Amino acid sequence: MTGHSEDPYLDAETVLRLAASGDADAVVSAFDSVLDRSGMRGVYRVAVCLAATMVGDAALGGPWTLDFPEIEEAAYDTRWVARFVSSYVNADPATGKALFGSALDNGQLPNCMLTLAGSTLATLRRRAAPASAAPADPASTAADPVSAPPPV
Numbered sequence: 001m002t003g004h005s006e007d008p009y010l011d012a013e014t015v016l017r018l019a020a021s022g023d024a025d026a027v028v029s030a031f032d033s034v035l036d037r038s039g040m041r042g043v044y045r046v047a048v049c050l051a052a053t054m055v056g057d058a059a060l061g062g063p064w065t066l067d068f069p070e071i072e073e074a075a076y077d078t079r080w081v082a083r084f085v086s087s088y089v090n091a092d093p094a095t096g097k098a099l100f101g102s103a104l105d106n107g108q109l110p111n112c113m114l115t116l117a118g119s120t121l122a123t124l125r126r127r128a129a130p131a132s133a134a135p136a137d138p139a140s141t142a143a144d145p146v147s148a149p150p151p152v
Contacts, residue, residue: 006038008045012053015046016124019117031113043109044100047116051088051096054120056127064089076108077115084116 011034018026034042066086071079080103087095103109 006042008034008042008049011042011046012049015050015117016053016121019121024114027114027117028110031110040104043113044097047084047100047113048088048096050116050120051085054085054116054123055089056123076103076106077111080108080112081116081119084112085119 011030015027015030018030031043031046034046038045064086066082068074068082071082074082080099084096084099087093087099100109103112
């Protein structure tokens with residue numbers, strides 16, 4: 001990332017732009033840049049901005065429940081994104097921070113952040129698609145290096 005902005009929304013915008021280009025390494029590098037500049041707190045703030053972008057104008061402050069059948073069979077990063085976004089929607093920063101810390105402790109944070117970026121991008125693309133457009137073939141997103149599971 002260029003510049004020395006401390007604005008997590010600008011960092012999230014950069015991450016999404018890089019994700020849209022399909023360059024997973026550049027996305028990871030963007031997160032590393034935030035880490036170098038703003039520490040883990042900065043990376044957490046970017047994660048919150050991505051969750052906010054994914055949720056959009058949906059009502060916050062739940063209680064909202066997570067409807068994800070068979071979530072326990074999903075990959076760690078997929079479960080993490082679903083739960084992190086759920087904590088955001090429910091205005092539960094303590095759970096969001098706990099999830100973030102757990103992913104960090106488990107060495108899974110880079111994968112989780114990459115999946116969060118991909119899922120946010122997929123959600124934005126779905127919103128931008130015409131209502132009459134056919135849903136994307138899930139198999140076609142599997143080859144995308146920044147693709148993520150269906151948006152949560």
